Amino acid sequence: MNNLLEGKLIIDLSHRLPGPLAAKLLADSGAKVIKIEDKKFKDPFIHGLFAEMDNSFPIWYKHLNKDKDVQRFDFSDNEDAKKIQELCIKADAIIMAIPEKLQKKLGIDAESLKEKSDKALAVIHPRASRDQAQSMHDLNALALTGLLTLHAQTHLKEDLAPPFLPIAGINFGQKLALDLLSTMLKASEKKQVTHHDCFLFESTQEVFGSFWPQELRDHNLFLHNGLYPCYNLYQTRDGDYIVMACVEEKFLAVFFVSCLTLVIL
Numbered sequence: 001m002n003n004l005l006e007g008k009l010i011i012d013l014s015h016r017l018p019g020p021l022a023a024k025l026l027a028d029s030g031a032k033v034i035k036i037e038d039k040k041f042k043d044p045f046i047h048g049l050f051a052e053m054d055n056s057f058p059i060w061y062k063h064l065n066k067d068k069d070v071q072r073f074d075f076s077d078n079e080d081a082k083k084i085q086e087l088c089i090k091a092d093a094i095i096m097a098i099p100e101k102l103q104k105k106l107g108i109d110a111e112s113l114k115e116k117s118d119k120a121l122a123v124i125h126p127r128a129s130r131d132q133a134q135s136m137h138d139l140n141a142l143a144l145t146g147l148l149t150l151h152a153q154t155h156l157k158e159d160l161a162p163p164f165l166p167i168a169g170i171n172f173g174q175k176l177a178l179d180l181l182s183t184m185l186k187a188s189e190k191k192q193v194t195h196h197d198c199f200l201f202e203s204t205q206e207v208f209g210s211f212w213p214q215e216l217r218d219h220n221l222f223l224h225n226g227l228y229p230c231y232n233l234y235q236t237r238d239g240d241y242i243v244m245a246c247v248e249e250k251f252l253a254v255f256f257v258s259c260l261t262l263v264i265l
Contacts (some may be wrong), residue, residue: 002030006030006031008026008032009034011088011178013097014095014097015043015044018169019126020065021170023035024052024173027068031110034068034069034091035068035069038074045058046058068247071087075082075106093121093122096125110123110234114192120184120191120194122184123195123196125196126172126176126198127197128200129199129200129201138162139162141169142204144201148205148210149217150225174239176198180196230245230246
């Protein structure tokens with residue numbers, strides 16, 4: 001943690017993974033983050049289907065939001081709506097991941113913020129993609145960008161589990177944090193409310209595309225997905241795994257010497 005953003009107030013009006021992760025990263029840099037939730041529905045990671053289907057989600061929620069001030073309001077109550085407005089107007093930045101209809105109901109839509117705020121305010125809007133307004137999940141983004149092939153081609157199974165973590169969503173959270181900081185700079189220059197859209201699909205393509213471009217897609221194997229035995233994972237007799245990461249000759253030599261010593265002993 002550092003204090004580079006000390007004195008900055010971020011309102012986190014998001015849920016599940018990308019937005020809360022972005023806000024967590026900003027809190028880790030010293031910003032004060034207030035996470036606003038509906039009293040009734042809270043965050044899907046701790047209420048409803050997600051929490052019911054997998055107990056990982058409530059634990060993720062705890063770690064993503066432990067350094068935030070979580071405040072819950074009745075979104076249908078006019079007095080609570082005014083409190084939310086006041087918090088947003090005082091803020092330096094907002095992660096705005098609630099529907100536009102609800103934004104208008106709470107009085108924190110683009111027109112309302114422009115009318116009520118007289119300071120630099122950055123507002124970032126997490127979205128699915130430039131061409132798709134509907135929701136998009138982590139696996140959708142990986143599949144549509146072609147990146148899921150990189151995972152699938154090294155696992156010869158009829159039923160294939162997803163990558164070990166929601167990597168597209170995690171990447172999107174980091175991109176949201178970066179873009180929000182950039183928007184804060186722009187808002188400071190313009191001295192007014194400044195909005196920016198950030199997209200899951202495009203951010204997945206932008207970051208991971210450099211490592212799986214079209215000219216590599218005819219290759220079945222390369223260093224990072226099993227081309228060489230010196231850089232791989234191997235299952236041991238007891239069912240555990242050993243990691244081999246000895247690309248450089250000097251490390252490989254130490255490994256072979258150790259193996260020979262074990263054989264002699």
